[in-house]
Amino acid sequence: MTRVAVATAFGGPEVVRIVDEALVKPSAGQVLVEVKAIGVNPIDYKLYSGAFGSDESTLPRHLGSEASGVVLEVGNSATGPAGPISVGDEVIVSGAQGAYAEKLLVPADAVLPKPESLSWEEAAGLLLVAGTAYDTLAVTNVSEGDTVLVHGAAGGVGSVVVQLAKAKGARVIGTAREVNHDDLRALGAEPVEYGDGLLGRVKNLAPDGVDVAIDTVGTDEAVDVSLALVVDKRRFVTIAAFERAGKDGFQSVGGGNPESAERRKKARLDLVKSAGAGDFGVTIAKRFSLDETAKAHEELKAEHPRGKFVLIP
Structure with missing residues (x-):
């Protein structure tokens, strides 16, 4: 039994x-x-x-x-x-x-x-959070030199996105409650408080805009700010705001998407080895x-x- x-x-x-x-x-x-x-x-x-x-x-x-x-x-x-x-x-x-x-x-x-x-x-x-994080970086083609905005950067998925993006040589700006800002700095991200005025705060940090936005929270604020900052909608992805993604023409992963499932499955061994080596946690x-x-x-x-x-x- x-x-x-x-x-x-x-x-x-x-x-x-x-x-x-x-x-x-x-x-x-x-x-x-x-x-x-x-x-x-x-x-x-x-x-x-x-x-x-x-x-x-x-x-x-x-x-x-x-x-x-x-x-x-x-x-x-x-x-x-x-x-x-x-x-x-x-x-x-x-x-x-x-x-x-x-x-x-x-x-x-x-x-x-x-x-x-x-x-x-x-x-x-x-693996659920790591696979999801990997998926968002793969579809937005994050690479060295990119400036990446991560919504919900202190969350389970968001914190792994930060670590994997930093490992690729990207600059990361992450939204989070102020209580989590020191934790984000320890991961190498530049923290910013979400809420009213978020767009202005991100622009202050990145006056030339951001190359990639990754939304792990699904709020209208996260979507609207990302659409205002990212020129190429193929480089904006959500794991939660599926309705807005369909309506506004940006990417989504998960939610039963078979291509997402296959990408995550193929990445499992490499992610486990990488975590075991201390590359992220x-x-x-x-x-x-x-x-x-x-x-x-x-x-x-x-x-x-x-x-x-x-x-x-």
């Missing part, structure tokens, strides 16, 4: 329950993982909120898509992106279904080696037990400390 978190109805975090489920042996191409830590993401609670539909045939909905742990059992031909998988391997699970669990049966293709340098928590919270803001899943979601929906939330089974 394994304990798992599921949404038993559509609504808020109050619909989340912890239940016992039977385990089955891995079949060919599958891996059973003992979970050590689980990444918590806004999409996890949005999927049962009703925002994407409320088909009751999908209930109970198993939650979570990323985790880290130790391989307990392997099926025949269990080969992941880095090669054959063995019992005892320390791994990162990415793109799984039902990762909020003590034990998790997944396709071998979802399993990557965990670098020793990463903690269980860092590994569990790595994720900040862990708070840890919760599996029993506290609903509490974690409630706090994630509100203003919260910078960094990722993780569950510990």
Whole structure:
């Protein structure tokens, strides 16, 4: 048996329950993982909120898509992106279904080696934000010498965007609450407060405009300021303002886009190796037990400390 978190109805975090489920042996191409830590993401609670539909045939909905742990059992031909998988391997699970669990049966293709340098928590919270960040930089072709405006630069995705863009030799201006400005400076970004007057504050820092804008928050302010600053709309991308992207003709990634999914999948190994080498990292803001899943979601929906939330089974 394994304990798992599921949404038993559509609504808020109050619909989340912890239940016992039977385990089955891995079949060919599958891996059973003992979970050590689980990444918590806004999409996890949005999927049962009703925002994407409320088909009751999908209930109970198993939650979570990323985790880290130790391989307990392997099926025949269990080969992941880095090669054959063995019992005892320390791994990162990415793109799984039902990762909020003590034990998790997944396709071998979802399993990557965990670098020793990463903690269980860092590994569990790595690939969703890193893959999204990588995707935004790829479609906007960020390169050395670019000035990049990052909206929500202190957030989970935004902070990785900052680090990856700096590694490419770009100048980064990042919007954030003042309480996070020192953290952004430590990452090499030039922080700016969002809110009324944002356009003027960015122009003061970059009087010649910016080459690229990356929006991780989806507000009209972020979109309007970016449209006023970026000449080439192909170099403005959002991960949240999909309606505005369609209306105003700039780029979006994620949201079920198959090209985005493929780019992120191909980048997984390189991103894990890069994180393991210390080229970039994720900040862990708070840890919760599996029993506290609903509490974690409630706090994630509100203003919260910078960094990722993780569950510990």
